Amino acid sequence: MFARIGIKFAVFAGVAAIFFAMGALADEFTQKDLQRWEEQYQKVVQKGRALWTSPKLGTNGVACAQCHPNAANTHPETYPKFQKQIGRVITLGEMVNWCLRNPLEGKPLALDSGEMVAILAYITHERKGIPLAPGKH
Ligand code: HEC
Numbered sequence: 001m002f003a004r005i006g007i008k009f010a011v012f013a014g015v016a017a018i019f020f021a022m023g024a025l026a027d028e029f030t031q032k033d034l035q036r037w038e039e040q041y042q043k044v045v046q047k048g049r050a051l052w053t054s055p056k057l058g059t060n061g062v063a064c065a066q067c068h069p070n071a072a073n074t075h076p077e078t079y080p081k082f083q084k085q086i087g088r089v090i091t092l093g094e095m096v097n098w099c100l101r102n103p104l105e106g107k108p109l110a111l112d113s114g115e116m117v118a119i120l121a122y123i124t125h126e127r128k129g130i131p132l133a134p135g136k137h
Contacts, residue, residue, distance in 0.1 A: 045125045
């Protein structure tokens with residue numbers, strides 16, 4: 001009886017120790033790290049905001065912000081989803097390129113380009129806290 005409880009406790013303690021160790025590993029960064037990462041993130045968001053309001057992103061003088069002020073009606077939380085304009089399930093970046101090509105008459109951005117990352121950072125920053133709803137229309 002006591003031996004059984006002893007084994008159960010040992011297993012419990014072992015599992016608890018593993019979780020504790022995982023937590024300790026995950027938290028292995030300093031306040032200085034956190035501050036640096038936040039600064040880097042905010043810099044990219046600001047770059048995205050500048051692109052968003054810039055008439056130079058496309059070729060016809062139109063800016064994203066004219067139709068989507070403060071990233072309104074971009075619904076990043078609904079991606080990936082089926083977009084009828086493209087006819088398949090796409091990511092948010094592909095929809096950014098659709099608007100770049102059509103209303104802005106510009107060239108699409110490489111999905112891993114600095115400009116695309118900045119635009120995606122800006123859109124999702126504006127919609128922070130909204131629950132993910134992929135596929136929703
Ligand atoms: C002339 C107005 C106009 C401009 C300028 C414009 N858009 Fe759009 N945008 C639209 C329309 C119309 C839709 C289509 C809505 C739909 O069918 O989902 C759309 C849809 C989107 C969506 C998807 C919204 C959703 O609900 O899934 C994103 C993201 C987006 N635009 C980003 C951009 C970006 C980035 C730019 C600048 C490069 C831009 N838009 C410029 C009109 C515009």
